[in-house]
Amino acid sequence: MITIPRYTLVENGAINKIPELLEKLNLKNPLVITGKSTQKYNKLGYDYIYYQEVEYERFGKLNDENRKYIKESFGDYDCILGIGGGKSIDVAKYASSITKKPFISVPTTASNDGIASPIVSLSVPSFMAEPPIAVVGDIDIIKKSPKKLLASGAGDIVSNITAVLDWKLAHIENNEKYSESSAIFSKTIAEELIEYINNSKNKDNLKEYPKKIVKALIASGMAIAIAHSSRPASGSEHLFSHSLDKLKKEGNIDNKSLHGEQCGIGTLIFSKAYVEEGRLDNKEYHEILKSLKIVKSPVNIFELGYDEDVAIEALCNAHKLRKRYTILRNGFDKKKAIDILEKSQII
Ligand SMILES: NC(=O)C1=CN([C@@H]2O[C@H](COP(=O)(O)OP(=O)(O)OC[C@H]3O[C@@H](n4cnc5c(N)ncnc54)[C@H](OP(=O)(O)O)[C@@H]3O)[C@@H](O)[C@H]2O)C=CC1
Numbered sequence: 001m002i003t004i005p006r007y008t009l010v011e012n013g014a015i016n017k018i019p020e021l022l023e024k025l026n027l028k029n030p031l032v033i034t035g036k037s038t039q040k041y042n043k044l045g046y047d048y049i050y051y052q053e054v055e056y057e058r059f060g061k062l063n064d065e066n067r068k069y070i071k072e073s074f075g076d077y078d079c080i081l082g083i084g085g086g087k088s089i090d091v092a093k094y095a096s097s098i099t100k101k102p103f104i105s106v107p108t109t110a111s112n113d114g115i116a117s118p119i120v121s122l123s124v125p126s127f128m129a130e131p132p133i134a135v136v137g138d139i140d141i142i143k144k145s146p147k148k149l150l151a152s153g154a155g156d157i158v159s160n161i162t163a164v165l166d167w168k169l170a171h172i173e174n175n176e177k178y179s180e181s182s183a184i185f186s187k188t189i190a191e192e193l194i195e196y197i198n199n200s201k202n203k204d205n206l207k208e209y210p211k212k213i214v215k216a217l218i219a220s221g222m223a224i225a226i227a228h229s230s231r232p233a234s235g236s237e238h239l240f241s242h243s244l245d246k247l248k249k250e251g252n253i254d255n256k257s258l259h260g261e262q263c264g265i266g267t268l269i270f271s272k273a274y275v276e277e278g279r280l281d282n283k284e285y286h287e288i289l290k291s292l293k294i295v296k297s298p299v300n301i302f303e304l305g306y307d308e309d310v311a312i313e314a315l316c317n318a319h320k321l322r323k324r325y326t327i328l329r330n331g332f333d334k335k336k337a338i339d340i341l342e343k344s345q346i347i
């Protein structure tokens with residue numbers, strides 16, 4: 001059974017419509033999960049907790065102690081509102097999966113497609129939960145959020161291009177189940193955003209970008225829900241991002257590079273790898289590169305804040321992050337990693 005959000009409200013002032021939305025959904029007593037800089041958007045003064053309090057990291061991992069704490073924290077609330085960035089929404093989605101209470105996604109920025117997806121990405125690999133029953137995207141708030149976050153959203157959308165190529169390759173070479181319709185849907189979301197960005201100079205100078213990126217991220221989350229897998233939006237480029245996250249954690253590297261930014265870099269690497277294999281036109285690689293440059297998302301490892309050794313190590317380890325067949329196949333050795341990182345201008 002496919003479940004997607006029942007309501008998506010993407011407009012100026014949408015956050016003020018939460019009370020009437022709750023009434024429509026017959027929900028009366030929400031608990032907000034939010035962050036320290038985004039709690040201010042809980043304008044209706046609902047009870048709230050910071051995501052750090054219930055996030056799995058407080059307990060070290062997703063475990064029974066963590067689940068017990070969440071259940072106890074949620075008393076008689078009848079729903080959960082995730083208000084904030086990707087982490088707040090992910091933790092709210094996780095809490096909803098534990099408590100079985102419905103969750104409403106209230107993104108205050110547009111940094112990744114977790115805002116509408118059924119995926120919880122607090123761990124690698126991610127796991128399938130339920131999507132939000134509603135998404136409330138207040139454009140007045142989102143358009144004023146940090147540009148770095150909004151640019152990161154583009155990285156998580158262009159990643160659908162290589163994710164879909166990996167999914168198809170897994171079907172051809174590894175006999176994996178594949179949905180052509182989900183793949184086309186996911187790829188089209190990315191192509192339409194890229195086309196808008198790359199032609200925006202002659203049109204509206206990205207004035208409509210905040211609304212476009214929110215809608216693209218919601219659609220991408222729905223593509224995941226329809227496929228019942230993150231396959232349409234997560235392939236080799238995400239493995240590279242997760243591998244970077246692992247290096248950050250293990251090496252105590254204090255770099256605030258964002259999920260979407262990292263996936264944008266991963267997309268450049270693997271779209272070039274697909275060009276090298278004759279499975280993608282070099283023109284498409286350049287369209288992706290151009291779009292990330294226009295929104296000012298990092299297009300090389302130095303702009304992401306790392307040196308080339310980190311890029312090489314993250315790429316050489318990427319295939320180990322989860323059992324997911326991609327163009328990495330059994331992994332790139334150091335020579336191949338350096339070659340593709342140079343050809344994709346990442347190092
Ligand atoms: N489930 C899924 O499908 C996916 C989930 N994710 C999740 O998303 C996380 C990454 O999300 P991301 O958003 O990139 O990063 P974070 O949520 O880690 O950080 C976002 C930062 O931006 C701040 N912020 C958000 N909105 C505003 C605003 N309007 N004005 C000012 N500051 C704002 C947040 O504030 P504050 O401190 O208040 O939070 C936070 O400090 C991952 O760790 C993962 O958990 C990522 C990809 C997919």
Ligand SMILES: O=C(CO)COP(=O)(O)O
Nearest residue numbers: 113121126230233234238
């Ligand atoms: O980030 C995601 C989709 O954009 C979720 O993907 P993962 O399954 O790789 O966590």
Ligand SMILES: [Zn+2]
Nearest residue numbers: 112113156263
């Ligand atoms: Zn992603």
